[in-house]
Amino acid sequence: GESVGLHLPTLSVQEGDNSIINCAYSNSASDYFIWYKQESGKGPQFIIDIRSNMDKRQGQRVTVLLNKTVKHLSLQIAATQPGDSAVYFCAESGYSTLTFGKGTMLLVSP
């Protein structure tokens, strides 16, 4: 997993597997969290967000889990596909600006 401010880890999975990308955030006052996907040569693309009054939110093939007790956020991708290969960033916010982690690279092999 990743932690805001540390090196870029890599997660390698097989196509069809479920992927879990982790993020430890630092500010206990943060109340909004968001996951982005960044492909090479492109800008970060919004995946899913969650507010602090929730602990789970589901999208299409993705689920975000929030554990405020231990300040931990995770992104689960079901049935991972080669097109999911990218760098994934978590970000936290107290009001209007986002603080980004350094990212996790997801490599999906066929």
Add this chain to the structure above:
Amino acid sequence: DAGVIQSPRHEVTEMGQEVTLRCKPISGHNSLFWYRQTMMRGLELLIYFNNNVPIDDSGMPEDRFSAKMPNASFSTLKIQPSEPRDSAVYFCASSLGRGNQPQHFGDGTRLSIL
């Protein structure tokens, strides 16, 4: 739907030259953000505007950097004079509202200062 549009996509120039990066936010969005991305420091917020007014420029590295938003559909980030350490990818993002909303990013300008 048109997303955030940035230009140019790539810029290579010699140190000392003025560089101007441009951004057109998503129509209807009233918050605009400029970020810089490097391998060493990741994504850093430089400045953000709400309703065309600069709200927080504490991330602007030094006086060589300036940003303007003359209207709701256009913003510029200027570096004068440019230095090799300014080489990075610069992203513009916009969001609807000032509170916690998803920010939508452009595809960035890759800047190389020789």
